[in-house]
Amino acid sequence: MAKGLDVGTMNLISAQQDGNDTVFVQQRNSFVEIEYSDMAERMLSRSDVLHIRKDEDVYVLGDDALNFANIFNQETRRPMSQGILSSDEQSAIPMMKLIIEQVVGSPDHPNEKLYFSSPADPIDSDLSTLYHQKTIQSFLNDMGYDAEPINEGMAVIYSDLADNNFTGLGISFGAGMTNVCLSYYAVPVMKFSVARGGDWIDEQASTATGKPVDKVTSIKEGDFELDFETDVGGVEGALSIYYENLLDYVIGKIQEEVDEEDIEEGLDVPVVVTGGTSSPKGFKKLFEQHLEDASIPFSISEVQHADEPMYSVARGSLVAARSEEEETGHSGSEEAEEEEEVEADD
Numbered sequence: 241m242a243k244g245l246d247v248g249t250m251n252l253i254s255a256q257q258d259g260n261d262t263v264f265v266q267q268r269n270s271f272v273e274i275e276y277s278d279m280a281e282r283m284l285s286r287s288d289v290l291h292i293r294k295d296e297d298v299y300v301l302g303d304d305a306l307n308f309a310n311i312f313n314q315e316t317r318r319p320m321s322q323g324i325l326s327s328d329e330q331s332a333i334p335m336m337k338l339i340i341e342q343v344v345g346s347p348d349h350p351n352e353k354l355y356f357s358s359p360a361d362p363i364d365s366d367l368s369t370l371y372h373q374k375t376i377q378s379f380l381n382d383m384g385y386d387a388e389p390i391n392e393g394m395a396v397i398y399s400d401l402a403d404n405n406f407t408g409l410g411i412s413f414g415a416g417m418t419n420v421c422l423s424y425y426a427v428p429v430m431k432f433s434v435a436r437g438g439d440w441i442d443e444q445a446s447t448a449t450g451k452p453v454d455k456v457t458s459i460k461e462g463d464f465e466l467d468f469e470t471d472v473g474g475v476e477g478a479l480s481i482y483y484e485n486l487l488d489y490v491i492g493k494i495q496e497e498v499d500e501e502d503i504e505e506g507l508d509v510p511v512v513v514t515g516g517t518s519s520p521k522g523f524k525k526l527f528e529q530h531l532e533d534a535s536i537p538f539s540i541s542e543v544q545h546a547d548e549p550m551y552s553v554a555r556g557s558l559v560a561a562r563s564e565e566e567e568t569g570h571s572g573s574e575e576a577e578e579e580e581e582v583e584a585d586d
């Protein structure tokens with residue numbers, strides 16, 4: 241067996257194979273700190289709420305954090321910002337460790353292969369992904385996995401461009417970042433990220449309209465559509481404006497980053513757009529329209545929108561882990577059996 245893990249600014253999602261199906265487990269990458277009380281105790285004991293107690297405080301993690309935050313009138317906190325561990329959040333590492341443990345579970349056998357997504361270094365900020373990547377890798381290894389990072393854009397290619405010989409442009413529009421990767425027969429020829437995504441859209445639209453960010457996010461994730469007829473002056477109008485701005489920004493950066501010397505003459509490839517931020521109806525059409533106005537030094541055969549935009553990166557990470565396992569010809573289970581034998585001898 242092998243596993244994939246999408247380590248995202250907003251969502252942590254694992255993928256594993258069960259027969260012909262891929263099974264995903266998902267949690268919000270978020271937590272809330274509440275004071276311990278009888279009411280908290282009752283709420284926590286009622287269900288399988290992911291939490292830990294530390295003296296007089298309780299931390300509720302993952303999907304339930306938001307409910308508890310509303311009830312106890314607290315703000316949720318996020319361990320990651322702009323694609324990597326947040327330096328402003330003291331509790332980032334222990335909190336993420338707990339959520340990840342819940343999402344991936346224990347390895348099926350020692351040194352089970354696991355690929356986790358990691359962003360490319362952003363070209364528009366000083367942030368470095370190295371510390372983030374090494375930290376996540378070390379706690380997955382401590383759990384007993386053989387963990388390797390996979391570039392987030394490359395994971396999109398593995399997930400959604402298998403039918404095209406893993407050739408094309410993959411773009412993951414996430415919460416903290418947008419990751420771009422151009423791959424030619426499974427070899428990345430260009431990869432980069434920009435430190436803008438859904439969070440950036442929310443913050444800009446919130447500043448423009450004076451509405452709280454959480455309110456803007458819930459409108460955006462509700463029935464908001466990019467239909468070009470949205471109300472000018474309202475939150476939806478502001479969201480549309482910043483969506484268009486993000487697309488122009490990303491397409492502009494692709495133009496800048498492509499090195500024509502790396503591009504085969506006559507290259508004609510599909511583009512896959514995915515990630516939570518690509519969810520609203522009309523996104524693909526808007527992307528196509530903005531792409532038409534750009535001058536990219538290779539031709540685009542078509543724009544595809546991933547079937548399940550939230551799951552592309554986790555699925556692609558799983559594809560990479562499984563193919564690595566096949567290539568090396570052992571799943572680690574032999575080692576596991578040997579270890580068991582040694583233990584039995586003792």
Ligand SMILES: Nc1ncnc2c1ncn2[C@@H]1O[C@H](COP(=O)(O)OP(=O)(O)OP(=O)(O)O)[C@@H](O)[C@H]1O
Nearest residue numbers: 248249250251414415416417438461515516517519
């Ligand atoms: N239905 C929806 N409509 C619009 N936006 C959505 C929808 N569902 C989720 N989103 C947005 O998608 C983003 C989360 O997407 P995703 O899970 O791909 O990001 P992530 O992988 O956690 O972040 P990153 O890759 O940047 O680290 C958030 O900004 C969220 O508000």
Ligand SMILES: [Mg+2]
Nearest residue numbers: 248412414553
């Ligand atoms: Mg992501």
